[in-house]
Amino acid sequence: MRRLLLIVLLSVSSVFANNDVDEKTADTLAKLWEVIVDTRSELAEIRKPAAVALSEEETASNEKREAELAARLAGLKKQFDELASGIREEDLQTADEAKLDLKEEFQDVLRPLVKELKKATERPRETEELREREQRLVDQAELAEEALARLSRWGELNGGAGKEIEKLQDLWKARQKDAQGQLAALAVQMEQQNSERGPLLEPVSDAFGKFFKGRGLSLIKAVAALIFTWVALRWLWRMTCRLPLIRRQDHGAFGWRLVELTMVVATVCLAALAALLVLYFSGDWLLLTVFVVFLVGLGWTAKSTVPRTFEQTKMLLNLGPVRKGERLTFEGVPWEVGTIGIYTELRNTELTGGLIRMSIKRLSTLRSRPHDPAEAWFPSKTGDWVLSGGNLGKVVMQTPEYVQLVRLGGARETFATPDFLSMAPVNLSKSFRVKVIFGIDYAHQGIATGEVVEFFKAQLKLRVVDLLEERDHLNTINVEFHAAAASSLDYAILADFKGSAASRYNKIERGIQRICVDICNEKGWVIPFTQVTIHQAGDQ
Structure with missing residues (x-):
């Protein structure tokens, strides 16, 4: 009960509040109309012909005052209309004023293409325009109804204000009637359009059918002419190249390369010309225009690439x-x-x-x-033994990206090909040399350059072959006095082997050291320790 009473009280208070607002608005309209009447009278007084001639300053002043009063009167009249009807003039927009047509803008750019796009979307656009027009007319009818309801509140006004209110009511009734009449006609138009609309896929199938019967057929013919011309001319060129007289020509010579390039350019131009002729004789100006614009675009793009194209042509x-x-x-x-x-x-x-x-x-x-025939294309081949980074390995794979080596013991090591080349690998698979430096004590200085050299050389020739799988793997071996070092007399042992012994490179190097020690033991030659002097820094 209390809730019902509260609702009744709120409703009554809102009615009284609305009545208060209406009374204030009515008083404002009456006062505003008095101002309008006064302004009209003043304007009419200024516009009366003068009894005496006026000076230029007075004439200019009157013209300025007349313009001010006319602008003021127009503003007051607009304010009166909007206050009375409750509708701003900006909210009122006819269907013709609301329509935005961009056809001409697009047609000025590319008239045939825009025309075809318009034709393809004609039915959906008509439907959308009818819906938009219907919504605008509904809005106008609602605005008119709202304005009439508001104007009906000022029926008690007398005098000039009352007459102006009656004129506004007649105006809004005419607008409402016009909007309702247009809505009725529009409803019939939309109903006719819906009745003419067939199944959902029918427009799509009709569009495809028309396309392939008309423009689509022209497009297929043009593409077929382009492809056929290209393939035919290329086939003709290949058949020409198979002729005995042509086959004997130097295909790397400048003249032949020029003829070949000219043939490619001519083939492209003739293929494009064939497509253009098909479109021309078909009378399809839209596709012809699009194709020409495409070719012009290609030419314009190529303008900035002429220097690069010239270099590539060379x-x-x-x-x-x-x-x-x-x-x-x-x-x-x-x-x-x-x-x-x-x-x-x-x-x-x-x-x-x-x-x-x-x-x-x-x-x-x-x-x-230019390439010299003696130059190698790579420092190794698959299966070669190489020293890379001081380590021995067998090449099991070499590609443009990587080189893989198998080290002794089976470990695989992979390098990027540029990194492998930067290590300057030593290929042992053709032939290789093992160099060993060995020293004896200065106590044997008297025989150091004679007997020792000959004995080392003879014994190494006999014993080194035991390190090899076959005797003929050894090419030569030589022993030379190398240097009188700080604590020893050093000899350089130079052993040359065939590439077939490359897998034993480390074994041969160690074996020569062992053989030299055995020879010294047999002959009683002393192998010296390296002299090491330790300097102890004292206090300064």
């Missing part, structure tokens, strides 16, 4: 910094340049997978030089 003619059959270094690895084209093959037969394809754009940044 490369294709075998006149650039990289030439066919020469040698270049790429990422630290040497390569032989194949036939230069859009993609050029670089080969290195010493590497597994030694073939890479490089674009002419990337190739133009490199430099090549």
Whole structure:
């Protein structure tokens, strides 16, 4: 009960509050209309012809005052209308004023294309425009109803204000009637459009059917003409190259490269021309325009790439910094340049997978030089024994990316190919030398350059072969007096072996040291200790 009473009290208070607002608004409208009447009277007084001639200053002053009063009167009238109806003039927007048409803007840029886009989207756009127009008319009808409801409150006004209110009511009734009439006509129009609309997929199928019967067929013909012309001319060129007279020509010569490049350019131009002719005789100006614009765009883009294109053309003619059959270094690895084209093959037969394809754009940044037949393409082959970083290993894999070695004992070590080359590996697989420095005591100085050298040499020839699998692996062995060192008389033992003994490199080096010690033991020759002098720093 209390809640019901509270609701009743709030409703009554709101009614009284609204009545208070309406009374204040009515008083304001009456006072505002009095101001309007006074302003009109003043303006009419100024516009009356003067009884006497006025000076220029007085005429200018009257004109200025007249403009001020006219602007003031227009503002007051607008304020009166908006206060009476409760609707701002900016909220009132007719359907014609709200319509925004960008067709002409697009058609000025590319009229045929815009026309086709408009035609393709005609049905959805019509539906959307009808919906937008319906919403605008509904809004206008609601605004008119709201304005009439508000104007009905001022029916008690008398005099000029009351008459002006009646005029506003007639105006808003006409607007409401017009909006309702347009809504009724629009509803019939939308109903007709919905009845004409077929199944959901019918417009899509109709669009595809029309496309492939008209413009789609022209497009297919143009693409087919382009492809056929290209393939036919390329096939004709290949058949020409197979003729005996042509086959005997030097295909790396400048003249032949120029003819080949000219043929490629001519093939592209003729293929494009064939497509243009098909579109021209089909009478399809839209596709013809799009194709021409595309070609012009390509030409405009190529303008900024002319210098680079010129350099690449020189490369294709075998006149650039990289030439066919020469040698270049790429990422630290040497390569032989194949036939230069859009993609050029670089080969290195010493590497597994030694073939890479490089674009002419990337190739133009490199430099090549003539290759001497004596030059090796890589310091090793798969199966070779090499010393890399002072360690012995067998090459089991070498590719453009990595080189893998098997060390003695079976451990595998992998290097990036450029890193492997930077270590300057020593290849032992052809032949190699083992050099050992060995010293005896100065007590044997009298025989150091004669007897000792001969005996070492004779014994090493006999005993070194025991370190090898076969005797013929040893080429030569020599012993020479090396130097009179601080604590010993040193000898250089130089042993040359065939590459087949490379796997025993470390064993041979250690074995020669052992043989030298055995010879000294047998002959009683003393092997000295290295003299070490220790200096003790005293207090300064």
